[in-house]
Amino acid sequence: MAMPIQTHTHTPARAAPAGAEGSGGYRSALTLLASLFFMWGFITVINNTLLPHLRSVFDLSYTQTTLIESVWFIAYFFASIPSAKLIERVGYQRAMVFGLGLMAVGALMMVPAARLPSYGVTLVALFVIASGITLLQVAANPYVAVVGPPETASARLNLVQAFNSAGATLAPLFGGYLILGRSTSGTAVAGSTAVLTPAERLADAQSVVLPYLIVAAVLVVLAVVIARFPLPAMGAATQRSAKADRKGLSLWSHRNLVLGIPAIFIYLIAEIGVANLFINFVSQPQIGNLTHEQASHYLFILWGGMMVGRLIGSVVMRTIPAERVLALASIGAFLVMLIATFTTGHVAMWALISVGLFHSIMFPTIFTLGIRGLGPLTEEGSGLLIMAIAGGALVIVQGWLADTYGLQISFLLTAACELYILFYALWGSRVTDALPDPVAVH
Template sequence: MYMAKNHTLFPFILITSLFFLWGFAHNLDPILIPHLQKSFTLTTVQATLVDSAVFVAYFVMALPAGFIMKKYGYKAGIIAGLLVFALGSFLFIPAANTQQYTFFLIALFIIACGLTILETAANPYASSLGDPASSTQRLNLAQSFNGLAATLAPVVGARVILTKGYTVAQLSTMTEEGRHLALAAEAATVKMPYFILGSVLVLIAIIFAFTRLPAIQANEGHTASRHIFHAFKHHHLTWSVVAQFFYVGAQVCVFSLFILYATKAAGITEVKAADYLGLCGLAFLTGRFVGTYLMQYFSSARLLAVYAVINIFLCIMAICGSGMITIYTVIGICFFMSIMFPTIFALGIKELRGDTEFGSSLIIMSIVGGAILPRAFGYISDVTGNIQYGYVVPLICFVAVAFFGFKGHRIKAKQEKLIVSTIV
């Protein structure tokens, strides 16, 4: 069963706003990485701890988020996620005051805990809020606003955070006290954007609290599973977890390390690189809308596979190219990876029935790839002395996504022995 369109339009708009909010938070991370790297004199690998703090939270919180959804419902999960997200945003103020890198990582971890709850709720809710036949298109449409955030966040963040900083050369000429004061002033630039973000999140949480969201009802015969391991009987879900692990790893490598990559591969400034990162977000956004349109005529799985193959060749260009061609290549990668997360997600939870909540949690857990694979990217870059070689990691990731699109997404027709539980 699915609900009539007039009953789902406003809830869908409200849910879609969440995609923009967590997209904005995620796409401030590429601004934070060079900002914190300079402030705390970090290597590339150490700077990627920003991503590790964020994406480890997805692994830690995904199962608790699934239990929240099963026990208290999607609305309670969304409100809880917004409030935890807001708490982490407000913690940037004491983190900046203390100038402790660890404090920043803790704040980012708490933000990501809130994001995990939100994504565990919002992705399946948006997918289910309407005709099941158009679930993949609907999720891609909602995720398009994540792409809009990816366009705006780097441009806004760079002008609020990066432009007030000092160069390494300037810092090296200062006294110890002067350098400390300069870094304190630089650290303070993160306070206002995260305070505003936290305040908006609290306001959105209040709106959700007073809004009646339609319940997502399972089809007849769908019995809720009692444990997460039951979900693994769905082979396509297992492959979607693998594919999402690699996809998110690739996306984080591309976006979070873009400014470091662009300044070295193309020799441009950080602020200019942030502008091009905004173009990456625009390409990502455009790709979502184009992909959503194309899914009216092509299988979403086949489109996913073709896009992944194109990105494999673009990664080779990102490794071997030089100058501005590397920037345009990465912008192309962003366009073609735009549909991957929602498509993998929608194909992964397809026909899970009573396993949907746990299946959603498992796919969200696989986002931990964003914590692990950028570290490999950074390690390769540091060891070889060439950040372009790090694109070997996204290349391998897109091979895994291509496999899922061509074969792994298929739902196997397999008779399952039903175990009738005695109702106590």
């Protein structure tokens, strides 16, 4: 979906800088943006290996463990609007640099959190990292959507999101080796009830120092590269439309947006619930009977499935309507979640792994369907959809279900989420009160 250009006023749109209008300039920009998608996918999924580690270090319940991820996604709720205002004030490029710097600060905060060790400081550090990622999300998703024709926006965003999945795919190997593989709890035999000694607990806590120092260094380097890169300015296409253009228009008359906001919110509950509890689930004796370190290798396959699915989706959606692909994916996800819930052994384990393939196209597809037909309201609609990522905070509900009814039964919540996505694909995504599409930027 292209962002709006001011077509209702007599003031001409500002042209992009010289050389920016060629496809080569934007291809270079998309390549650089792909590195941002890669990094925030990588850092987000490190949490999937960090959470079972922290559960052992701090002796947490499932509810307390998922609270860590809830704090991560609460940042999306609080940081989305300030991020949009910062972008409007300083521009996309400087905002991206600021976001990377904020993430680096949060990564460095994990060092004192590990040395103390402190559950509270860990929560604050992760909130800071997530706030930086929120800023990148608010900037990069609409930026990608505007480059090209509206009808291929879903395919284009799925393609770039594949780099997000590539980062997510490598993160479990990184975290498994440098965090779980270097800790007593991470290499413990499946089903072991041994309690860590104070010395072991402190040593395990400090195993996160090196990984986050590496992450901070990479983020600083990437920030310097982006600061010096001649990123094409999108001109008026990324500027907030004049108030006169939006006068009398309402976001709430667009069904695809109104129902798309809860669709993003609910989808995040499903994705984050699976990812965060995956290692604990497949490590169980009746499922995979693995150590946490071994289980992280299978998490690599789950995120790899998301990467493959997005690459396939970017091709398929050039010929098949995005809403039809989304409907088929939601049906597949619902079925494999039922299998994961009601079977045991490798059948249940591989069913949970396969949900990554079906989840792959959901976020970028819902996002582009949600902003379709918004015209000059596209920027505001995009901000609301990004804010809905805060739905991942409700993963704590699945943590409570796991504590109360059992970890395996808790995945019925995920199955229920898939049904709403199916409803959105079949009916909720239909455009109402469509506004004229703005001129696409090529």
